[in-house]
Amino acid sequence: MSFLGVAGVILIAYGRQENFLFNIVQNILNVVVSSKSKLFGDAAMAIYYLGTQLFGYDIWRKHRGKDGHLITDNRTDWSVVIAAVLLGGVALGGLSYVLGGTYIILDAFNNSTAIVAQYLQIIKRKRSGWLLWAATNLVGVYIWFGVAQPQIAIMYFVFTVNSLRGYINWNQLSK
Template identity: 30%
Template sequence: MTIFKDWTTFEKYWLVTFTLINLYLFFAWDDSILGFISALSGMLCVVLVAKGKITNYYFGIVQTSTYAYIAYTYALYGEAMLNAFFYFPIQFIGIYLWRKNQTSSSIKGEDIRIKRMTRKGWVRLTLLVLVSIFLYALFLTNIGGKSVYIDSTTNVLSIVAQILMIRRFAEQWIFWIMVNIFSIILWLTSLWTTGGNEISMLVMWTAFLVNSIYGYINWTKLYRQQKEV
């Protein structure tokens, strides 16, 4: 199929393996069809982001809306609000911005021009992130939140990673790696305490973690190739 014509062998096997795992969990653990759809669309989304493909946002629209509902049913209201009120609408902004910055080069695989942050940009962003985490944690404390610093950290890192993504910075993947690690811990805790059967959510975040590592490697390689062109 032409949709897979510029996919590497790793990317094809990675997607097939993840799909088969989720199919198994769907039947073995009596998982919900919504959980399966969310996990599969999420995996397609992040793989396409790692490849620099604009089509990632269409799968992102499906994943963020379904995941927001699932998170809400588990009383993970922070996750639900983050996906419903931030991730979902920003998919449309991402489509617009990535289309404006499509590359005209012939490098295999990617659609958009990739950027890297400067050292000064890193310093400014780090300070902004630390201050934002502290201030948001204070807000969560005032409204009676629990585990406020973990909650604040995951939300701030997620927002920063998404903004870096739509602005096409390779450094987004460093933040996604941290977000995915925290999300795995979050779902492990939730499934353990509630006895839920949405195992696909845990598998999805684990797959996201692996993909974010691959994404950083691939975007770094694409950036070098684009500079040479």
């Protein structure tokens, strides 16, 4: 499952349509594994990611240049993005508080930015999604080290590096 996820995000960074196959299978497996482990928040996020992958496949297929590369969008209304992150963060933070979560504010920010980043990147093909993923992944590094899971923190560090690579690559795709 982890291999599929890493392969999928690397392919996204290069604007490759093949990412969807890896990510769809990874998210289906994640729903099963997370549910069996009673990590229902993670399972819910995997269902959301799966949905964006299913819709995103057709969107990406329709937005290809003559050379076959993904056509990305550099325009972002940051006031809408910030409002969505704040609204999502308050809602997720409240839920985390009620459920007795840890790192409530960071966790809420992390999941809220991930939801918005996924939407921007997969559905809207916006380069700015990579910046949100970088922020999400850096916070993830801190959280996972904080809960004594260094192997997951290292994975999020690798995701951060990939986010920067994706931002650079998508800048070139948008020209």
